[in-house]
Amino acid sequence: MGAIGFLSMPELDDHAKRIFDEDVEDGGYVMNVSKLWAYQPTTMIALFDLLRQASSPHGLDARQRTILVAACASAFGDSYCSLSWGVRLAAATDEATAAGVLLGDDSGLNTEERAMAGWARKLARAPNQTTEADVQRLRDAGISDSRIFAITAFVALRLAFAIVNDALGVPPDAEYRSNAPTAVLNAVTFGRPFQD
Template sequence: MLALHNRDMIGFLHDPEPSEGADRLYADDLDELGYVMNVSKLWAHAPEVCDDLFALMRKAVGGRLSLRTRAILVVAATSAFGDSYCALAWGEKLTAQAGPGTAAAVVTGADIGLTEAEQALAAWARRVARNPGATTEADVSTLRAAGYSDADIFAMTVFIALRIAFATVNDALGVQPDAQLADRVPSDLRAAVTFGREPLSP
């Protein structure tokens, strides 16, 4: 088992008990990042639920949405929702796809650097995150006019909702963004994330 002895708490909960599922989450992070993410420590309380949630996200997307599109949706939605962790993590992904200025602009809602179709995506993600009961048929028509099919619109809406569900658990249980994540994202992206929980100190 991969034991984590450096902290007794993750957010508002105690560190989870060792398990094979927790080891797998930690090992995946160590292989990819060189450290264990705080969200992985939290979801190690129920790694199978984490697996199922992300499998459902992949199934919802069904290959319809590119990484750039998913990054725009997540950054726009989680910024509107007030989740700093996913805004930083997916802002880093969007930086790789579109540059740091565009990533920061999606966080703030300026959307500089996005195409008109992508601006429609970002606007939809914010509406879903802020007040899904206030969306209108005209909002959906704007997405259709931007070239998205009804199946695309359904897929992106389910994806947004599931990402918000993930962020809700993290935020409610007090998980802070990783110090390593905050240190490595571009400074303009970090400066744009003025909401949510502060990253942990190094």
């Protein structure tokens, strides 16, 4: 039956099969995270619905969400999401900017995006050490309190997803070896390694 991370592959229900089919349609293969979440595919679907609820109605566009995930995942040390979202960020910006965000260099971003990336890293590293001054920096970058809450909820939910994947040993998809830009691959020197 095989294994995914530290667990054996679960039996697939109709929800899991649908997720697998969507993966193949979107990327040409079934992602390792989808294999793990086949244990509770409806939970993953609900989590992604929550992520959309937290971000979309509050003006967080696709580029901003990509920056937030790349920044928080790399600060958290999650190789899987760093590679996945680093590839997306390279497509939305360029290879150097994406690698920079993964390495903590936000010079390729605008003022608002730099503030968001910095906040995402603080949440990933030590959320109990944020200060009112940190929140004020977001306001000074033009981000409203309602968007600050939305950003925080979005990043926290992404971290919850990463914690499950990392704790249960899910390696990055081998496909990233060939489809991730070299600078993104070189920036991700942390977290779970590829599994041969």
